Amino acid sequence: MTVDPDRGVEVVLPRRSSERQAERVVAELGPWIERRLAAQARAREAVAVPPGTVPYLGGALTLVPEPGRTRVHRRGDALLVPAADPRPALERWYRRAARAEIAPRAETAARGVGGRMTALTIRAQKTRWGSCSPSGALSFNWRLLLAPEPVLDYVVIHEACHLVVPDHSRRFWSLVERHCPEWRVHARWLRRYGSALVCSESGRQRRRTSTAAMKEAGRTAAATPRATRVELSAQGAPKSTLDGRLSD
Numbered sequence: 001m002t003v004d005p006d007r008g009v010e011v012v013l014p015r016r017s018s019e020r021q022a023e024r025v026v027a028e029l030g031p032w033i034e035r036r037l038a039a040q041a042r043a044r045e046a047v048a049v050p051p052g053t054v055p056y057l058g059g060a061l062t063l064v065p066e067p068g069r070t071r072v073h074r075r076g077d078a079l080l081v082p083a084a085d086p087r088p089a090l091e092r093w094y095r096r097a098a099r100a101e102i103a104p105r106a107e108t109a110a111r112g113v114g115g116r117m118t119a120l121t122i123r124a125q126k127t128r129w130g131s132c133s134p135s136g137a138l139s140f141n142w143r144l145l146l147a148p149e150p151v152l153d154y155v156v157i158h159e160a161c162h163l164v165v166p167d168h169s170r171r172f173w174s175l176v177e178r179h180c181p182e183w184r185v186h187a188r189w190l191r192r193y194g195s196a197l198v199c200s201e202s203g204r205q206r207r208r209t210s211t212a213a214m215k216e217a218g219r220t221a222a223a224t225p226r227a228t229r230v231e232l233s234a235q236g237a238p239k240s241t242l243d244g245r246l247s248d
């Protein structure tokens with residue numbers, strides 16, 4: 001089961017379960033669901049920025065709408081954005097900015113841990129902050145730019161360490177600790193507030209959704225690719241951070 005302020009409560013049941021069984025599960029877990037929603041509301045508050053601004057590595061950039069503009073351009077602490085719906089152009093800008101911010105950090109981190117990065121990809125997955133493929137390709141979520149800078153640095157170091165140690169063994173964490181002694185603080189920040197970064201970007205801000213919204217998703221479960229395991233989960237739903245090195 002997952003709880004999302006925008007999409008409501010999603011219950012995954014075995015294929016043959018009835019709607020009534022789903023309702024019973026939701027009723028039994030009511031208090032837990034309420035706690036989850038309250039925690040998510042607090043998370044949103046924690047990462048909120050003043051109206052008319054967007055978060056950027058712990059600071060805020062002021063949006064300056066300009067009629068006729070199609071491409072976002074940064075000027076100091078201002079972002080010149082299209083006057084109409086700025087969101088698509090804004091996301092494209094964040095992706096470019098993510099590459100510019102992350103590339104040098106990833107190069108440095110890879111060199112620092114003694115690994116070799118073969119490629120860098122910027123993604124927009126809802127459930128993953130970063131990944132490392134067996135071939136040494138690193139990928140990162142552009143939404144990391146919405147987090148404080150030390151959190152971004154931690155995720156880059158985390159993935160760079162996977163270039164050397166693919167699993168989450170003791171050896172892996174001691175390597176992370178050597179290069180990012182405060183990693184626990186940043187990992188906790190992501191667990192607590194990470195989901196708010198994903199939600200606040202979705203364009204459906206502050207919309208309260210009925211907790212009764214349910215979906216029987218058991219049928220689609222079989223279609224989930226096995227190779228794609230959750231790494232540094234953005235939704236906070238899966239507890240385990242055991243990831244894989246992705247095969248893509």
Ligand SMILES: [Zn+2]
Nearest residue numbers: 158162231243
């Ligand atoms: Zn990992």
